[in-house]
Amino acid sequence: MATRRFHAADDSALSDLYGDFAEKDLQPLWELTGLLTHTPKPKAVPYRWRGKELRELGERAGDLVPVEGGGDRRVLALANPGLGGAPYATATLWGAVQYLGPGETAPAHRHTPAALRFVLEGEGVWTLVDGDPLHMAAGDLILTPSWTWHEHHNPGADPMTWFDALDLPLVEALDAVFFEPGREPAASNNTVVRSASESRYGGGPGLLPGGQPSEAPAHSPLLRYQWADTDRALSGQFTDQSSEAADTGHAYVRFADPTSGRDVMPTMRCEMHRYLPGHTAPGVRRAGSSLIAVFRGAGVVILDGTAHHITPGDLVAVPSWTWVTYIAEEPLDLFTVSDAPVLEALGLRREHGTADPSQITPSA
8 A cells, every 4th residue: 555645746747756756655855844843742732630520430430340341450541632532641651540449359460561550549459569469558659560460459348549650652652562461360368568579678768688689670679659758758858948848848759769769660750749838839841741640739730821720639641841830729749750761861851941920821
């Protein structure tokens, strides 16, 4: 099948040439426009999904769709309105909410796209990653790196909802998606309080086990980052009068591989931000996209001049080169995941500030 012909010419010889180009699956660069733009032109649009609506729809799905009827995961994928119905939050990031009811198990599988979970509320579910049981509680970050077996169990009496993020669109664009269904699920009565990864690598700052392997994995070997540690690190920045946070009202931490200081995943950067009321974060735009999960507090996120009120459970897509700033109405805790490590590795990371706050319109 020949390449579709897009170009015409009044000159018959040139017209024949363009026809031959199409027949041989070629395109003349001098007739092409839009390949190289002054700034990124993402198809994804800035967008906010309301946590209240996500929670209600998850509960309805829990009543109507059994886990085995939902492709072994009961997941509501964020479909950015600018991406033509594709189940992607941005061009490089998959975002979703996953709902697991009491006594339910999401069976094991593995895939090359890397995944992470940020727990929005509740506790009691545990995720088994390559045989290591990870307890899940509100504010925890759970890693399921590329090609690791993982399954979810809820032995308790209450449902749980959490935020999923994957690099699936990026891996798909590289034609590198592989998937394998798993074995029978493990027993669901796990009582392990501390996983093996936490016992080895969660001892505290600067404390690592001896006898480190000579070839470390590309991802963090610590698979659970507990909220208590994150909360303490954020609070400490405000009490330290020499820190920037004490002046700006904004503290943040980057989740890192404790053995190297690198990002927890080679394709995704995870951060936790806390904004205090009375401070407005300077506007900034960056090459590369990110997703925001509102954990606690309330405020406003301004995306390309449009103000969106945000409350716990809200999820926000920030496409590449979108102006973004935050206004906290009360102490505001935001979890963010971005494709920054990929852009930095390729030398494509760009950043620009400050946005003009005078052109702001409220969202619907």
